[in-house]
Amino acid sequence: MRLGGRLAAAIEVLEDIERRHRPAADALKDWGLSHRFAGAGDRAAIGNIVYDGLRRKRSAGWLVGDDTPRAIGFGALLLEWRETAQSLNQTLDGDKFAPPPLTADELSAIAARNLNDAPDAVRADCSEWCAPLLERAFDGQWVGEGAALAARPPLDLRANTLKSSRAKVLEELAETGAAPTALAANGIRIAPIDGSGRHPNVQAEPAFQKGWFEVQDEGSQIAAELAGAKPGMQVLDYCAGAGGKTLALSAAMENRGQIFAHDSEKGRLAPIFDRIRRSENRNVQVVTKQAELAGLQQQMDIVLIDAPCTGSGTWRRRPDAKWRLTQRQLDVRKSEQSTILDAAKTYVKPGGLFVYITCSVFDEENRDQVEAFLARETAFAPVDHAELWQSGFPGKADAARIDKAMGISLTPARSGTDGFFFAALRRQQ
Numbered sequence: 001m002r003l004g005g006r007l008a009a010a011i012e013v014l015e016d017i018e019r020r021h022r023p024a025a026d027a028l029k030d031w032g033l034s035h036r037f038a039g040a041g042d043r044a045a046i047g048n049i050v051y052d053g054l055r056r057k058r059s060a061g062w063l064v065g066d067d068t069p070r071a072i073g074f075g076a077l078l079l080e081w082r083e084t085a086q087s088l089n090q091t092l093d094g095d096k097f098a099p100p101p102l103t104a105d106e107l108s109a110i111a112a113r114n115l116n117d118a119p120d121a122v123r124a125d126c127s128e129w130c131a132p133l134l135e136r137a138f139d140g141q142w143v144g145e146g147a148a149l150a151a152r153p154p155l156d157l158r159a160n161t162l163k164s165s166r167a168k169v170l171e172e173l174a175e176t177g178a179a180p181t182a183l184a185a186n187g188i189r190i191a192p193i194d195g196s197g198r199h200p201n202v203q204a205e206p207a208f209q210k211g212w213f214e215v216q217d218e219g220s221q222i223a224a225e226l227a228g229a230k231p232g233m234q235v236l237d238y239c240a241g242a243g244g245k246t247l248a249l250s251a252a253m254e255n256r257g258q259i260f261a262h263d264s265e266k267g268r269l270a271p272i273f274d275r276i277r278r279s280e281n282r283n284v285q286v287v288t289k290q291a292e293l294a295g296l297q298q299q300m301d302i303v304l305i306d307a308p309c310t311g312s313g314t315w316r317r318r319p320d321a322k323w324r325l326t327q328r329q330l331d332v333r334k335s336e337q338s339t340i341l342d343a344a345k346t347y348v349k350p351g352g353l354f355v356y357i358t359c360s361v362f363d364e365e366n367r368d369q370v371e372a373f374l375a376r377e378t379a380f381a382p383v384d385h386a387e388l389w390q391s392g393f394p395g396k397a398d399a400a401r402i403d404k405a406m407g408i409s410l411t412p413a414r415s416g417t418d419g420f421f422f423a424a425l426r427r428q429q
């Protein structure tokens, strides 16, 4: 397929996502099933246009003067594929599978508009109702932070030190352009892809099958490192899900001590068993029923809550979620977060650490939750987060936003990672 056919297909998929309110991955999969002639390169390129369009939906639409899937598809190519209106119309000319070329109105909108003049929420590529949330979290920098959340993400891996090392994995993946991450000790980064490219399928690599590395955003790795799990500790990962943090904690503990991996949804834990086997984590016990945690009360050195959240910090990877998010969903997440904080605190031993993590950038899910919990619970006090960051990442003070009392925030703009929030509270002796 040529670019015109790929663009037409992407517009079709964007229409499907909008009309049926469905996840981008499902719409792309369906398109692939009903167009079996399309090769892997075509699918990757179509996926890139769709994801670029979703990440930059408002700025792409604004640039072309409309908010239709067509405008967003064309806008995505202008913003992320180094195309110009002229180069696009030249390329599409004579391609019978291409959408109609840019019209005179569209051409004049593109010629007249400069994204620097667009309204703030357009430049931040967020919905109107989310703009005040970003503004509250980032003050004067919110537009830049929003824009960075709308950029293409890198592919990050974590070398599994139980079976390999960062150097060995880097050697194994040399052809992919993999490089060490700037912050996480065992992180490896493959830079964001360009244009129609796609990231290598690292999970097909023998090194992955051998358990030498996991796919994990650097921000998630940093959050696990900050928790400070050490060999011999007793740790409860209360919202373990598929086990991303569990595996990182287990490696930091060198397989010594015990991690209890719990989640209220049994189905979410399903992938953890395979992952544990592949990575050779021998200190993880999966606990599906909350009743089975009864014996752990006040026993844990660390209780980690990787809370259910809006996921606003991961908008680069799941841009469709950005447009589906509602105030009501945010309210539901907030209420779940405080319920979980209240339920999980009981397992922290005197002197132990209570760690609260989200992959959201909103204060409402982050510092507000910590503040409200501390107001309810006088037995807990925040650690000095500036000191914690300095001891883990010396000389990198600018790579995170640190509120000494309330926590540490990572963002794409500042840290080059997904958006994460981390707070650690110590239970008094």
Ligand SMILES: C[S@@+](CC[C@H](N)C(=O)[O-])C[C@H]1O[C@@H](n2cnc3c(N)ncnc32)[C@H](O)[C@@H]1O
Binding pocket: 220, 238, 239, 240, 241, 242, 243, 244, 245, 246, 262, 263, 264, 265, 268, 306, 307, 308, 309, 336, 340
């Ligand atoms: C952010 S995800 C966890 C991701 C996981 N820790 C990782 O690193 O791969 C949040 C998890 O919290 C779980 N959850 C939601 N409510 C819960 C509750 N009341 N108790 C325990 N887990 C809960 C969800 O099922 C979901 O798997």
